[in-house]
Amino acid sequence: MPGRRCRLCRLPAPDLKKGWEYWAAIPVNPRLAAISGPLRDSVFPLKDGSLTIGRETSNQLILDDALVSLRHCKLTREPDDACVVHDLGSASGTFVNGLPVTERIIVAGDQVVVGASVFVFHDEEAKESESGTIVLSETAKAVSEAAAKTRLRGVDVRYLQPDALAALPSGERTARDLQTLVKISTAIGSIRDVESLQWQLLGMIFDVVPGERGAILVGSDPEEFSSIVAWDRVAGPQHAVAVDRELARQVLEEGVAILSNEKNGGAAAASSGAEKGESGTEKPAVHSLMCVPLLNLDKAIGLIYLDTTNPTARFTNEDLQLVTAIAGIASMALESARQVEWLGSENQRLRAEVDLDHDMVGDSAAMREVYQLIERVATTESTVLVYGESGTGKELCARAIHRNSNRRDQPFVAINCAALTETLLESELFGHERGAFTGAVTQKRGQLEMANTGTIFLDEMGEISPALQSKLLRVLQERDFMRVGGTRSIPLNIRVIAATNKNLLTAAREGTFREDLYYRLNVVAITMPPLRDRKEDIPQLANYFGAKYSERCNRRIMGISADAGMLLKQYDWPGNIRELENAIERAVVLGSSGMILPEDLPEALHETPAQSMRSSTYHEAVRQLKRQLILTAMDQSEGKITEAARLLGVHSNYLHRLIRNLDLRLTLKKRNQG
Numbered sequence: 001m002p003g004r005r006c007r008l009c010r011l012p013a014p015d016l017k018k019g020w021e022y023w024a025a026i027p028v029n030p031r032l033a034a035i036s037g038p039l040r041d042s043v044f045p046l047k048d049g050s051l052t053i054g055r056e057t058s059n060q061l062i063l064d065d066a067l068v069s070l071r072h073c074k075l076t077r078e079p080d081d082a083c084v085v086h087d088l089g090s091a092s093g094t095f096v097n098g099l100p101v102t103e104r105i106i107v108a109g110d111q112v113v114v115g116a117s118v119f120v121f122h123d124e125e126a127k128e129s130e131s132g133t134i135v136l137s138e139t140a141k142a143v144s145e146a147a148a149k150t151r152l153r154g155v156d157v158r159y160l161q162p163d164a165l166a167a168l169p170s171g172e173r174t175a176r177d178l179q180t181l182v183k184i185s186t187a188i189g190s191i192r193d194v195e196s197l198q199w200q201l202l203g204m205i206f207d208v209v210p211g212e213r214g215a216i217l218v219g220s221d222p223e224e225f226s227s228i229v230a231w232d233r234v235a236g237p238q239h240a241v242a243v244d245r246e247l248a249r250q251v252l253e254e255g256v257a258i259l260s261n262e263k264n265g266g267a268a269a270a271s272s273g274a275e276k277g278e279s280g281t282e283k284p285a286v287h288s289l290m291c292v293p294l295l296n297l298d299k300a301i302g303l304i305y306l307d308t309t310n311p312t313a314r315f316t317n318e319d320l321q322l323v324t325a326i327a328g329i330a331s332m333a334l335e336s337a338r339q340v341e342w343l344g345s346e347n348q349r350l351r352a353e354v355d356l357d358h359d360m361v362g363d364s365a366a367m368r369e370v371y372q373l374i375e376r377v378a379t380t381e382s383t384v385l386v387y388g389e390s391g392t393g394k395e396l397c398a399r400a401i402h403r404n405s406n407r408r409d410q411p412f413v414a415i416n417c418a419a420l421t422e423t424l425l426e427s428e429l430f431g432h433e434r435g436a437f438t439g440a441v442t443q444k445r446g447q448l449e450m451a452n453t454g455t456i457f458l459d460e461m462g463e464i465s466p467a468l469q470s471k472l473l474r475v476l477q478e479r480d481f482m483r484v485g486g487t488r489s490i491p492l493n494i495r496v497i498a499a500t501n502k503n504l505l506t507a508a509r510e511g512t513f514r515e516d517l518y519y520r521l522n523v524v525a526i527t528m529p530p531l532r533d534r535k536e537d538i539p540q541l542a543n544y545f546g547a548k549y550s551e552r553c554n555r556r557i558m559g560i561s562a563d564a565g566m567l568l569k570q571y572d573w574p575g576n577i578r579e580l581e582n583a584i585e586r587a588v589v590l591g592s593s594g595m596i597l598p599e600d601l602p603e604a605l606h607e608t609p610a611q612s613m614r615s616s617t618y619h620e621a622v623r624q625l626k627r628q629l630i631l632t633a634m635d636q637s638e639g640k641i642t643e644a645a646r647l648l649g650v651h652s653n654y655l656h657r658l659i660r661n662l663d664l665r666l667t668l669k670k671r672n673q674g
Contacts, residue, residue: 030083030123032075037117038064044119049077053114054088066516067092067115075106083123085112091476092523093382100380100524135240150259150317157324177322180208184326188333192340194218198229201304201330206233209323210313211290211306213241218294218302218334222248225302234309243305247291252300257292257327259320262311288314292323294331301335358400360393361544362537366529370397377524378404383476385461385521386499388528391578394499395459397528401497402455410454413447418460426468427484436485448481448492455495461521462502462513469514476520496521531573531580538568541577545584546596558594567598567605604661627662630655631671639672 031045044051044061053061054072063072069090076084087094087102095113096104106112112119184204191197198216206214215230222245230241251258262285289307293300304327308314356375360367377384378401386394395414402412420428431446448456458464464472475481476496480489498521505522507513531538542560550557560568564587573579587600598606606623629648637643645652659665 030075030077030121032061032112032119032121035111035118035120037115039117046075046077046083051075063115063117065115065117067519068117072114075112083107083121091383091479091520093380099376100382102380135242150320152257152259152320152324153255157321157328173318176208177318177325180204180322181325181329185329188330191333192337194227194334194337194341195229197330197334197337198227201326202229202231205304205306205323205326206231209290209306209315209319210308210310211315212308212310213306215241215243215305216294216302217243217248217305218338220252220300220302222252227302241305243291248303248305251291251293251303255293255295255298255300257290257320257324259288259290259315259317261288261314262286285309287311290315290320290323292320292327294327294334296331296335301331301338304330356400357403358396360396360400361541362534363540364529364534364537366534367537370526370528373524373526374400374404377401377526379406380524381495383495383521383523384497385504385523385525386497386528387525388499388501389530389576390501391576392528392530393577394528395457397526398455398457398497398499402457402495405455405495407454407495411451412455412457413451414457414459415447416459418463422465422468425464426471429468430471430481430483432484433486436483440485443483446481446483448475448494449483449490451494453493455497458496458498460500461498462500462504462507466512466514469517473514473517473520476517531576535569538580539565541580542568542584542596545581546588549585549588553588555588555591556594557588557591557596560596561598563598564596564601567601571605604657623662626658627664630658630662630664631667634668634671639668 031043032051034040034042034044039061047060051061052059052071052074053063053068054070055063055065055068056070059071069088069092071088072090073088073094074086076086078084082105084103084105085094085096085101087100092115093100095101096106097111106121108121108123110121112121184201187204188197188200191200198218202214202216205211212234213230213232215228217225218227219225232239232241247258250256286307287309290305292304294302294304304323306315306323356371358371358374360370374397384398384401386397388394388397398414399412402408415425415428417425427444427446429446429448431444431449432440434440434443458472471481475492479492479494481492482489504513504518508515508518531541539560542565546557546560568580568583575582583602583605584596586602587596591597591600630644633644633647634641636647641655642652645655648655650658659668
């Protein structure tokens with residue numbers, strides 16, 4: 001709109017959110033500050049508008065870190081002053097705020113992770129604060145004991161009381177205040193972005209209240225506000241606004257607006273204490289301030305802060321009434337905007353889960369976290385290491401990553417590294433040339449070559465021999481390989497997903513697994529939860545497998561009985577989902593009714609201590625009989641497992657399992673001690 005001016009700095013501006021033209025004049029000096037890693041506490045400016053990071057000495061920022069590629073990433077300053085981070089095809093990836101990126105605009109406060117180092121991006125002079133920030137003071141100088149204070153509760157705000165409106169005194173101030181309230185109500189009612197709403201509101205308040213500094217803080221914790229906008233109209237937007245911490249806490253806890261005025265001009269100002277500026281000169285002390293809570297259903301969701309150092313422009317009780325009325329109107333709009341933002345983010349999360357293409361079953365919190373991780377890493381090229389016990393679905397996780405990636409139309413090749421000997425695995429992975437060894441009568445392409453342009457899944461990675469580990473390390477670093485007996489390097493364009501049920505970090509420390517290979521693989525780690533930690537998913541999984549095998553066996557299964565479902569839930573499932581699938585398949589094959597009953601399930605489930613089943617049931621009676629037979633045999637054999645197994649006519653390993661499942665270890669230990 002022609003002639004429109006910013007309410008904060010009085011300069012023409014097209015956008016009140018953060019686009020005042022005044023800001024364009026602030027000198028900026030983009031830089032990275034290391035907060036962790038080998039270069040911690042160092043600062044690296046973007047000289048000539050760029051900064052390269054890597055292990056090579058030609059980089060401007062050199063990181064001696066095995067996780068960092070020779071040329072890892074680069075930061076550039078664009079013509080429009082935006083700063084962009086580019087990943088240069090690094091093996092371990094470049095992360096911004098925890099997310100892997102290939103190219104992304106970064107802003108002040110963003111964290112950039114390169115290898116084991118974490119940097120914070122700044123785009124202003126180090127001596128200046130970020131615009132729109134606050135400083136929480138610990139000295140309580142803002143409100144001196146000599147100040148005249150006025151406290152106002154929401155029930156006493158005349159503009160918010162219908163009965164009091166008719167009794168308002170007629171006059172220019174009352175008309176202006178009412179007009180302001182109507183204008184603010186109309187303006188903020190349609191804003192659904194919290195930060196935009198805060199900036200609009202602060203500008204409108206400066207239109208009617210003679211404040212030099214102001215801030216709107218959203219949040220109920222004075223130590224950590226969720227959203228902050230602040231403006232110093234005297235010193236400029238690059239200076240932080242000081243807000244007294246104790247005053248903020250008092251206003252939030254009590255829900256009371258506070259107006260404080262120094263009593264006696266300059267003398268009072270001196271008594272309140274003056275701050276030192278950067279040049280050593282004293283900054284004028286605050287003569288007048290207001291701190292007003294934003295209340296929603298009698299609960300503080302933030303506050304409005306205003307102050308001035310001008311003794312001739314102090315805040316009045318009428319100003320306090322007006323700002324408190326504005327806070328009452330704005331708090332509802334802010335809470336509505338917060339809810340809209342939360343619903344929007346929740347909708348995006350749910351849509352991402354729905355759109356995620358996978359074959360996994362389960363809606364537990366643990367599985368929802370896995371789905372979110374898959375959705376975040378699938379579209380990147382980062383190497384993924386999937387942890388999990390045997391039978392937890394690590395390959396399903398790997399396939400889900402591939403199916404939701406940009407390589408979904410390319411090959412997915414899975415190889416079990418524990419199923420082959422070292423020699424066979426090397427030939428299977430890399431292939432071989434004709435005549436490379438006895439029996440190599442033709443050339444053979446390896447699985448790595450078959451997976452080119454797609455994804456290779458290396459299962460049971462912890463079982464690979466040290467010699468083969470070094471060869472795989474080269475593949476991950478250089479993205480090329482040579483066939484067994486070959487002399488020519490073959491370039492690779494693949495994504496690597498590895499899986500293991502071992503703790504590779506422990507193995508690396510013990511020397512059984514290469515540490516550098518571990519760090520190459522462990523770029524993004526996903527842990528598949530064991531079934532015992534997601535028992536709420538057992539009914540859904542059991543019904544899924546029941547329907548699957550009833551169709552295969554041409555049997556109609558109506559469902560799972562209550563007692564059978566209880567047995568499924570109380571068992572620990574050491575074999576995880578694979579064991580559950582086998583148990584349901586057995587029940588479908590051996591069952592004779594339209595329901596899966598307890599007697600259709602494996603014996604191991606009946607041997608588990610009952611938690612809530614009636615002790616008079618058939619299965620509990622069988623369990624108690626087994627316990628008694630074992631105790632008798634152990635007494636007769638004087639505690640010798642092998643002899644007791646011979647007396648019972650079972651294998652000693654089976655007897656060990658029975659003792660564990662029937663919870664007899666403590667009982668036998670006490671008997672032996674006795």
